Structure formats: C-alpha cells, structure tokens
Amino acid sequence: MYNWAIAFLVMSLAAAVFALGGFDAPYDQIGAMLSPLFLGLAVVAAVVGKRTRHRQ
Numbered sequence: 001m002y003n004w005a006i007a008f009l010v011m012s013l014a015a016a017v018f019a020l021g022g023f024d025a026p027y028d029q030i031g032a033m034l035s036p037l038f039l040g041l042a043v044v045a046a047v048v049g050k051r052t053r054h055r056q
Contacts, residue, residue: 002045004041004042004045004049005042005043005045005046006042007012007040008037008039008041008045009038009042010036011038012034012035012036012037012038012039012042014024014033015030015031015032015035015038016031016035017031018030019031019032019035027042030042038048
C-alpha cells in the first residue's frame, strides 16, 4: 500500500502544479479539484498500508 501512497502523492503534486502553474482555465480548475483528492487518497493508502503491515 505504500507504493499506492507514493503514487497518489506524486499525482497530487502534479495536479497542484497544474492548479498553481498558470495554465489554461480548465487545467487549473481540474488540478485544483484533483490535488486534494489525490492527497486524501495518499493519506488513506498510507494509513491502510500501516494498519495491514502490523497484522502480518
């Protein structure tokens, strides 16, 4: 699950670059919506990964 967390974190950073980078209007709006979504998914994947790792 840590691999998923890292992947979602990278996607979140990429979406933030589109949101704050001064690109066209549709891209910055999409980036502004997806950045918190991917950041939240990264946190969830990290928590689930930590939880499942202790059970083994």
